[in-house]
Amino acid sequence: MTSVSDAGRVIVFDTTMRDGEQSPGASMSHDEKLELAKILEEMGVDVIEAGFPIASNGDFEAVRAISQIVTESTVCGLARAAAADIDRCAEAIRPAKRGRIHTFISTSPVHMKWKLQMEPEAVLEAITASVSRARNHTDDVEWSAEDATRTEREFLYRAVEAAIRAGARTINLPDTVGYSYPEEYANLFRDVIAKVPGADEVIFSAHCHNDLGLAVANSIAAVQGGARQVEVAVNGIGERAGNAALEEIVMALKVRGEDLGFGTGVEPIHITRASRYVSAITGFPVQFNKAIVGKNAFAHESGIHQDGMLKNAETYEIMKPEDVGQGATNLVMGKHSGRHAFREKLKALGYELGQNALNEAFVRFKDLADKKKHVFDDDIIALVDDALARGSERIRVVHLKVIAGTEGQSAELTLDVDGEEKRAEASGDGPVDAVFNAIHAIVPHSAALRLFQVHAVTEGTDAQAQVSVRLEEDGRIATGAAADTDTLTASAKAYVNALNNLFSRKEKSRPDTAIASGF
Numbered sequence: 001m002t003s004v005s006d007a008g009r010v011i012v013f014d015t016t017m018r019d020g021e022q023s024p025g026a027s028m029s030h031d032e033k034l035e036l037a038k039i040l041e042e043m044g045v046d047v048i049e050a051g052f053p054i055a056s057n058g059d060f061e062a063v064r065a066i067s068q069i070v071t072e073s074t075v076c077g078l079a080r081a082a083a084a085d086i087d088r089c090a091e092a093i094r095p096a097k098r099g100r101i102h103t104f105i106s107t108s109p110v111h112m113k114w115k116l117q118m119e120p121e122a123v124l125e126a127i128t129a130s131v132s133r134a135r136n137h138t139d140d141v142e143w144s145a146e147d148a149t150r151t152e153r154e155f156l157y158r159a160v161e162a163a164i165r166a167g168a169r170t171i172n173l174p175d176t177v178g179y180s181y182p183e184e185y186a187n188l189f190r191d192v193i194a195k196v197p198g199a200d201e202v203i204f205s206a207h208c209h210n211d212l213g214l215a216v217a218n219s220i221a222a223v224q225g226g227a228r229q230v231e232v233a234v235n236g237i238g239e240r241a242g243n244a245a246l247e248e249i250v251m252a253l254k255v256r257g258e259d260l261g262f263g264t265g266v267e268p269i270h271i272t273r274a275s276r277y278v279s280a281i282t283g284f285p286v287q288f289n290k291a292i293v294g295k296n297a298f299a300h301e302s303g304i305h306q307d308g309m310l311k312n313a314e315t316y317e318i319m320k321p322e323d324v325g326q327g328a329t330n331l332v333m334g335k336h337s338g339r340h341a342f343r344e345k346l347k348a349l350g351y352e353l354g355q356n357a358l359n360e361a362f363v364r365f366k367d368l369a370d371k372k373k374h375v376f377d378d379d380i381i382a383l384v385d386d387a388l389a390r391g392s393e394r395i396r397v398v399h400l401k402v403i404a405g406t407e408g409q410s411a412e413l414t415l416d417v418d419g420e421e422k423r424a425e426a427s428g429d430g431p432v433d434a435v436f437n438a439i440h441a442i443v444p445h446s447a448a449l450r451l452f453q454v455h456a457v458t459e460g461t462d463a464q465a466q467v468s469v470r471l472e473e474d475g476r477i478a479t480g481a482a483a484d485t486d487t488l489t490a491s492a493k494a495y496v497n498a499l500n501n502l503f504s505r506k507e508k509s510r511p512d513t514a515i516a517s518g519f
């Protein structure tokens with residue numbers, strides 16, 4: 001981060017492997033944690049909180065192994081205000097080039113009275129003892145006032161002062177239960193920094209939970225209030241509703257923060273890879289509309305937006321998807337798309353249609369999008385090929401009703417033949433046979449069916465069926481293809497298209513042929 005002065009540089013402290021792993025069901029294996037640590041380091045995360053070493057041998061081993069392999073980022077372990085926790089943590093981070101002990105104790109009345117069952121004065125003594133003990137192991141000690149946002153202000157000043165006097169270099173004021181409002185949280189930092197002796201010698205840190213969906217907003221507010229470290233987790237995972245999302249904070253500080261002189265050392269290009277990795281190892285899917293890393297974060301389906309995007313991406317995008325490793329902007333073709341985007345999509349698929357053909361294909365595309373949830377490129381190809389294949393048609397399917405089931409199969413069909421509507425009913429050996437017999441009844445012909453092939457264009461029960469039909473008469477072969485979400489309609493259209501092709505070939509050799517009189 002070159003454009004940000006030291007004063008505005010915000011330290012990114014990642015707690016995906018500690019608070020993030022506290023999400024029920026989010027446990028990560030030893031090897032997965034090592035891999036994640038490498039990704040975080042490569043991204044430029046400043047501090048990696050790799051675990052809570054006293055919690056289990058597995059956590060201890062993970063923190064130690066990460067301390068052995070990470071060289072650029074600081075590796076941090078969590079410890080309660082307890083000698084055994086701090087010593088175990090110190091042992092785990094000992095191999096680290098840069099190691100940090102993060103010790104914490106609650107300071108709010110409800111936590112002190114009910115959880116710790118300690119008097120406030122005893123908590124102050126515990127702060128001094130724990131931070132001093134940690135400082136005997138390392139210079140880099142972070143102290144957290146758990147539940148700071150529900151702590152009485154005067155007591156918080158005393159607690160922070162005790163931690164600074166004992167040697168803490170970073171003071172974290174967590175919104176442990178996600179209770180704060182942004183302005184309130186910013187003011188908490190302003191007040192503590194203004195009132196506590198020695199506050200200007202330490203870094204203040206924000207650690208926000210998302211119980212009210214305010215974790216990111218509160219973290220940014222804390223930065224505006226003077227915090228210079230934010231504690232975050234990839235994809236916002238963490239205890240209960242989670243922590244502030246790394247990707248959102250980093251991009252908020254990049255896209256808007258730089259105007260205010262804030263920034264981080266994280267390289268956004270790695271963000272999507274980290275998000276996907278965390279999602280894969282925890283099994284927690286990333287919601288489609290998740291900011292920055294969601295599948296739809298850079299997808300546009302509405303015609304008006306797509307038109308704007310095609311003219312200038314800044315109309316609807318405040319950052320580039322490629323900057324966060326999300327690939328290119330995605331103009332999704334669907335029922336809300338317009339002609340500009342449709343023409344671009346066709347161009348990308350290799351079709352240059354004239355205005356009339358484009359309009360006709362667009363109408364058919366809209367009809368398809370009304371029926372189908374996802375319109376894939378292959379659907380559009382099938383739709384356009386189908387239109388092109390129809391060429392100069394003399395017979396057209398107007399209406400088709402098929403009755404199928406265990407009681408027998410019959411078809412009621414209306415065709416437009418040279419501008420005149422003709423209707424027939426027929427039964428058959430199966431619904432397709434009934435449809436073809438109905439065509440035969442309206443347009444008598446002696447061509448033999450040589451091929452009937454159906455395949456689904458895309459996946460899903462709403463996929464379009466693409467049908468190919470080959471007819472042969474007197475050595476002449478003609479094929480027809482059609483696509484429709486209804487297989488029988490596609491079959492009727494494909495057969496009729498093949499007849500049209502056969503007819504047009506015959507017409508070339510005998511121009512006066514009338515369809516009504518048969519082929």
Ligand SMILES: CC(=O)SCCNC(=O)CCNC(=O)[C@H](O)C(C)(C)COP(=O)(O)OP(=O)(O)OC[C@H]1O[C@@H](n2cnc3c(N)ncnc32)[C@H](O)[C@@H]1OP(=O)(O)O
Binds near residue numbers: 146
């Ligand atoms: C806000 C946060 O996210 S804090 C981090 C929360 N993360 C975790 O708890 C995950 C890892 N935790 C664990 O594996 C276990 O809870 C352990 C190993 C830490 C402790 O396990 P146990 O010894 O069985 O205690 P248990 O978890 O049941 O209770 C917690 C004890 O720690 C005490 N305690 C809680 N926080 C602190 C603290 N910051 N400093 C000192 N003591 C504390 C509690 O008062 C309670 O003490 P008590 O046993 O005297 O009543």
Ligand SMILES: CC(C)C(=O)C(=O)O
Binds near residue numbers: 019207209
């Ligand atoms: C240990 C502290 C930082 C914490 O996780 C919290 O308060 O949420």
